[in-house]
Amino acid sequence: MSETVRPKARLTDDGLSPGALAWRRLRRNRTAMIGAVVLAALYLLVSLGSFVSPYDPAARDYRAPNMPPTVPRFMDHEGRFHWRPFVYGYRMADPVAQRYEVDTSKRYPIRFFVEGYSYRLWWIFPSNIHLFGVDRPGKIALFGTDASGKDVFSRVLEGGKISLSIGLVGISISLVIGMLMGALAGYFGGLWDMLIMRFVEFLLAVPGLYLIIALRAYFQTQGVFGIGGQQITSTQMYIIIVVILAFVGWAGQARVIRGMVLAIKEQDFVQAERALGASTWRIITRHILPNTLSYVIISATIAVPGYILGEVALSYLGVGIQEPQVSWGIMLEQAQSASTIRNQPWLLFAPGAFIFITVFAFNFLGDGLRDALDPRHTQE
Amino acid sequence: MLKLIVRRLLQAIPLLLVLSFVTFFLIFHTPGDFLASLQFDPKISKEFLEAERARLGLDRPWYEVWARWVWGVVTEGNLGHSFNWKIPVSDLIGSRLLNTFILALSSTLFAWLLAVPLGIVAAVRQNRLPDRLASGVAFLGLSVPAVLLALLAVYFAAVTGAFPTGGMTSDLHHELPTTWERMKDILHHLVLPTIVLGVGGLAIYTRQMRSNLLETLKADYVRTALAKGVSRRTAILKHALRNALNPMITLFGFAFSDLLSGAFLVENVMAWPGLGRLTIEAYSQKDLFVVAATVQMGAVMLIIGNLIADILLAANDPRIRCE
Numbered sequence: 283m284s285e286t287v288r289p290k291a292r293l294t295d296d297g298l299s300p301g302a303l304a305w306r307r308l309r310r311n312r313t314a315m316i317g318a319v320v321l322a323a324l325y326l327l328v329s330l331g332s333f334v335s336p337y338d339p340a341a342r343d344y345r346a347p348n349m350p351p352t353v354p355r356f357m358d359h360e361g362r363f364h365w366r367p368f369v370y371g372y373r374m375a376d377p378v379a380q381r382y383e384v385d386t387s388k389r390y391p392i393r394f395f396v397e398g399y400s401y402r403l404w405w406i407f408p409s410n411i412h413l414f415g416v417d418r419p420g421k422i423a424l425f426g427t428d429a430s431g432k433d434v435f436s437r438v439l440e441g442g443k444i445s446l447s448i449g450l451v452g453i454s455i456s457l458v459i460g461m462l463m464g465a466l467a468g469y470f471g472g473l474w475d476m477l478i479m480r481f482v483e484f485l486l487a488v489p490g491l492y493l494i495i496a497l498r499a500y501f502q503t504q505g506v507f508g509i510g511g512q513q514i515t516s517t518q519m520y521i522i523i524v525v526i527l528a529f530v531g532w533a534g535q536a537r538v539i540r541g542m543v544l545a546i547k548e549q550d551f552v553q554a555e556r557a558l559g560a561s562t563w564r565i566i567t568r569h570i571l572p573n574t575l576s577y578v579i580i581s582a583t584i585a586v587p588g589y590i591l592g593e594v595a596l597s598y599l600g601v602g603i604q605e606p607q608v609s610w611g612i613m614l615e616q617a618q619s620a621s622t623i624r625n626q627p628w629l630l631f632a633p634g635a636f637i638f639i640t641v642f643a644f645n646f647l648g649d650g651l652r653d654a655l656d657p658r659h660t661q662e
Numbered sequence: 663m664l665k666l667i668v669r670r671l672l673q674a675i676p677l678l679l680v681l682s683f684v685t686f687f688l689i690f691h692t693p694g695d696f697l698a699s700l701q702f703d704p705k706i707s708k709e710f711l712e713a714e715r716a717r718l719g720l721d722r723p724w725y726e727v728w729a730r731w732v733w734g735v736v737t738e739g740n741l742g743h744s745f746n747w748k749i750p751v752s753d754l755i756g757s758r759l760l761n762t763f764i765l766a767l768s769s770t771l772f773a774w775l776l777a778v779p780l781g782i783v784a785a786v787r788q789n790r791l792p793d794r795l796a797s798g799v800a801f802l803g804l805s806v807p808a809v810l811l812a813l814l815a816v817y818f819a820a821v822t823g824a825f826p827t828g829g830m831t832s833d834l835h836h837e838l839p840t841t842w843e844r845m846k847d848i849l850h851h852l853v854l855p856t857i858v859l860g861v862g863g864l865a866i867y868t869r870q871m872r873s874n875l876l877e878t879l880k881a882d883y884v885r886t887a888l889a890k891g892v893s894r895r896t897a898i899l900k901h902a903l904r905n906a907l908n909p910m911i912t913l914f915g916f917a918f919s920d921l922l923s924g925a926f927l928v929e930n931v932m933a934w935p936g937l938g939r940l941t942i943e944a945y946s947q948k949d950l951f952v953v954a955a956t957v958q959m960g961a962v963m964l965i966i967g968n969l970i971a972d973i974l975l976a977a978n979d980p981r982i983r984c985e
Binding site: 599 | 677680681688801804805806807809810813814816817820821927930931942945957960961964
């Protein structure tokens, strides 16, 4: 209340840096902010995954294969209201068809901050406290279980660690390559330009998935930079997939950045800097590349879903993340048969919804960023 | 025009050469070959395997196999023999290519025929309900991954039973009495893959169509037309629309590459017997020449798609000259 009263709308934009102006435009964009909030929530949820998930994502439970989702309830079957939410158990009605019936004979109240399997939060803090759980022999599987009884909710959170981080790591690598190559080609021209641009055209002319799959097979056996070979650990597989996606992805960015660099290097401030005796490295990194930054931020946000979907496509086709590791792509792969989709739709919808929401949020945010950082591009 | 076509085709030659070189290199440097799965079979002798390997030409160094293959393609148009199917690769690819083409064509038609009217409605009723709806649908279409959409389509088919869950023909296809019945069978199988593959393009075209038309509606000649008494309907459909369609054609080339990647996934999820599915099948069986030929075919289709887009653009707009 004691804050100074500010005029609601400024008449001019004087005194605000372009960055502050862009930030203001972004904050006024409702859809972009929704996207940003959803993404923040998703990344937070997944980074706290081990704490939030009630079961070890790799733990099998042969008593409950293909169990449908358990719904938290407040009302019991006799219509009585309970303050503490609870779940009912399932009874296997038909072990052959794996059909379940809700068993209303016993309520399992949901307890919070319960002890469960041990984990290390962010690889550092050892703990065995979980956000929620129910007493045995009750089971709370918010998104059901898969064919070997693993909790799908826990697996979605665990898989998100791979799926969500692959987008960020992949785009970082490909942006570094793209900026470097684009700047080299645009600034030096001549032979550099020719070589880099021919290579870029080659990458753009080959249908992406064919190239990705071919590269993937090569990494498997040969090993590049000491990675790969016959025995691939899960970490190495992760790196291989990221590197492949980035390797195929940088070409488009390099081409645009080269075009921008060609225009920027002719401008007076670059000439002035050169006249002052600045080194080429300094000119490129301090003066030319910062001017491409708004494009870089926009294209990065828009490209992240491409990497997430790249992992999904690779894992779906069986050449990406392998069991026992879990990612959203491999969860889709396990739900691919028509009979699974019909009888256990939660195996498709749980990872599917998370993929969809993530891509949607990135697109929202990317659209808003483009409007905020590049007002000329604003539609209509 | 002719110069452009000739130059593009000449540029494509080194590209295709390099691509085939890379393909052969990669396949030969992955573990095992086509016969690897047989070597643990006790009924098959080592000598027989060696003889087979020599017969298929797999005992030679990879660059020699590559050079022979390229030579055969260039001089005789011979794409080699499929190890697995034991027929010439060209026969195998021909039918698969046709299937992919049918799928691509139908989904392109689906996207364009829906996107243009949607875009027009959205632009004419800017910021009102139809526009909001069209933009929302377009945004949704851009955000749904092809794999997921294909799986949802399979779910829809499995639950409702209104459409087949996959494949191109039903089991009894060849016993259907008339050609018309067989056509209907294929069309029935075509519906879901067409929608799944077309939705992405639909979204892009709708957005582009909307912003193009909004741009041209502001132009002086539209105002002039309205001022001289042309009805709003005619001004939009005859004057603005034609100019707004122009930039759409550039999109075609880009969309073609998306269509190929998309078809790759959709074919694999929905068991459509096209080029993408053949590639994965041949790839897992190490059917060398089939993989090489399908990869080449993918690149050729991409090059032709871009070329057609350029030609259409030049033909449609006399101001654009073919460099």
